[in-house]
Amino acid sequence: MDDKVPPSALAGDIAARTDVYFNRTRQxxxxxxDKRVTYAVFLRRPVIAAPxxxxxWLQDVATERGTSFEFDVTHPEGSWTGAGEPLVYITGSLTQLSDLETIFLQKIGPACVAAHNAYQMCLALPGVxxxxxxxxxxxxxxxxDMMAYAASVGSAAARKEGAKGFVGNxxxxxxxWFGTPRGRGTMPHALIGYAGSTVRAAEMFHEAFPHEPLTVLVDYFGREITDALAVCRRFPELAASGNLSVRLDTHGGRFVEGLDPAESYAALERHAPGAIRRYRSDTELxxxxxxxxxxxxxxxxREALDAAGFPRVKIVASSGFGVDKCRVMADARAPVDVVGTGSFIPDVWTETYATADIVEYDGVPMVKVGREFLLRRNGARKKNGG
Structure with a gap:
């Protein structure tokens, strides 16, 4: 009879997902x-720390394995971290740590870069x-889960500098992650197609959720201005109370209703002439x-809503709002109230690669040539033991 204790799900997951050479190193x-070692974890680009x-995860593994790890978090969550600066030192048994590197790096690199992107976006549009x-x-x-966590970290860092940041998801x-019990949202384009008109979709939603603020997509039929005003006239009380928003999500294959290159330049000449007189890349233009x-x-x-007597109706904008687009919107003083975005997810995935090197063996500093910058500085303290 085989009385061996079967491996736990966590142990099996680690063994299957980690690189083989780390599993063999453990053996x-x-x-x-065994030796007691310290790993330094870092990224090669500036980030917002999101460890x-x-x-x-490392705490959970330590608990299951009946061991403990010590963490020297040199850059607390939400703090700016320069390229190559160790974010965390992890100390513990090499037998217990050597097979964890693959997975723990997966859990920090993308989060830190996404947090930095979210932070930059929020600071670019602090009033949005x-x-x-x-x-x-x-x-x-x-x-x-990781990207939502990252957005919350970057947002919190930006709020410390006066930005509104992310208010939900x-x-x-x-x-x-955003301190709310549930997500936010009203309708996708599919509901408008189902309803047959933008106004009818708004009516259906309002009837089903009468106490919810109403945000209506207005680009489905290519009549952004016409349909936005029609919804406002259908719901004048919501419009007057500030509980109605119109969402622009027009795809890049066409102009918003009533615009063309000449009219677009004219709109900015009326409101932010300096934004188009400075040199611009093709993307910025x-x-x-x-x-x-x-x-x-x-x-x-905004012009159309105000001229029709709906100054309290909010504008929600989505479609490709990353760091660069937010900066351009800020330069143009675009009167947007809310930005819906998933574009804080890193565009260049290679930038998210975190790296770890052992920098101490049984308390003796030692690291591969070229990585001496990772060695602990004198007086570094170990803390947050697991």
Whole structure:
């Protein structure tokens, strides 16, 4: 009879997902004698520190293995970290740590870069509220949770500098990262297609959820201005109370209703002439006066709403709002109230690669040549033992 205790799900997951050479290193060290080591974890680009998911996972592993790890968090969550600066030192048994590197690096690199992107976006538009809409762009639940966490970290860092930041997200599962019990949202384009008209979709939603603020997509039929005003006239009380918003999500294949290149330039000339007189890259010009949700489109919508007597109706903008687009919108003083975005997810995935090197063996500093910058500085303290 086999009385061996079966491996736990966590242990099996680690063994299956980690690189084989780390698994073999663990076996070699167990055979020839353990050492107490310290790993330095870093990224090669500036980031906002977001180590929580990694640290919590390592704590869980330590508990299951009946061991403990010590963490010297040199850059606390939400703090700016320069390229190559160690974010965390992890100390413990080499036998217990050597097979964890693959997975713990997965849990810190992307989060730190996404947090930095979210931080930059919030600071670029400090008076604008952001809504995290990353879920549909994520490769599964684990990434979805990580990206929502990252947005919350970057947002919190920006709020310390006066920005409104992220006020929520679009799904219930990760809403807790933003301090809310559930996600936010009203309708996708599919509901408008189902209803047959933008106004009818708004009526259906309001009847089903009468106490919810109403945000209505207005680009489905290519009549952004016409349909926005029709919804406002259908719901004048919501419009007057500030509980009605129109959402621009026009794709990049066409201009918002009533705009073309000349009209787009004219809109910015009326409101932010300096923004188009400075040198611009092709991408920046598209964000200013091009197709899709441009700064000119947002200004045109604001003009139409105000002229029709709906100054309290808010404008929500989505579609490709990353760091660069937010900066251009700020330069054009685009009158947007809320930005819905999943574009804080890193564009260049190679930038998210975190790295770890052992920098001490049994208390003796030692690291591969070229990585001496990772060695602990004199007086570094070990803390947060697991």
């Amino acid at each position: 070699v060290v167990a055979r020839f004698g 929580r998911l990694m640290l919590e 509220s952001f809504l995290a809409m990353e879920a549909r762009h994520c490769a599964g639940a684990e990434m979805q 679009a799904n219930d599962g990760t809403a807790h 598209r964000y200013l006066v091009g197709t899709g949700v441009s700064a000119a489109a947002i200004w045109r919508m």
